[in-house]
Amino acid sequence: MSLTLSTHVLDTAVGRPAAGLRVRHERRDGDTWVPVGEHTTDDDGRVPGWAAEPGEHRFTFDTGAHLGPDAFYPEVSVVFRAAGGHYHVPLLLSPFGYSTYRGS
Numbered sequence: 001m002s003l004t005l006s007t008h009v010l011d012t013a014v015g016r017p018a019a020g021l022r023v024r025h026e027r028r029d030g031d032t033w034v035p036v037g038e039h040t041t042d043d044d045g046r047v048p049g050w051a052a053e054p055g056e057h058r059f060t061f062d063t064g065a066h067l068g069p070d071a072f073y074p075e076v077s078v079v080f081r082a083a084g085g086h087y088h089v090p091l092l093l094s095p096f097g098y099s100t101y102r103g104s
Helices: 063-067
Strands: 003-011 022-029 032-040 046-052 055-061 076-082 085-088 091-094 097-100
Touching: 003 022, 003 055, 022 046, 032 046, 055 091, 063 091, 076 091, 076 097
Parallel strands: 003 085, 003 091
Antiparallel strands: 003 046, 022 032, 022 055, 055 076, 091 097
C-alpha cells in the first residue's frame, strides 16, 4: 500500500499559519535516523503530500526561526508510525507550548 505524508503548522498565538517554516523529515532505519527530505511550509503553513515508505518517521520543525531567538522551543520533533494511506501531522504552535495530532 502506498503512503503519503503532509503537515500544517499554525501559530495559535497570532491565529495565523506559520509560513516559511523548515521541516526536516527522517525515517528510522534500525537504530539510526536517515534523512528523507527537507520541506518549507507555504504561505498557508502547509507542506502538501509527498510519497514515503512505511515505518517510523520523524518531523523536526525549526520553530526557533519562526518564534525568534528567545524561543522556548527552538525546535519540535514529532515521531510517529505510518503504515499506508495518508498521514497528516499538524503542529499547533505558541511561544510556550505546542500540540500535534493525526489529522485527515
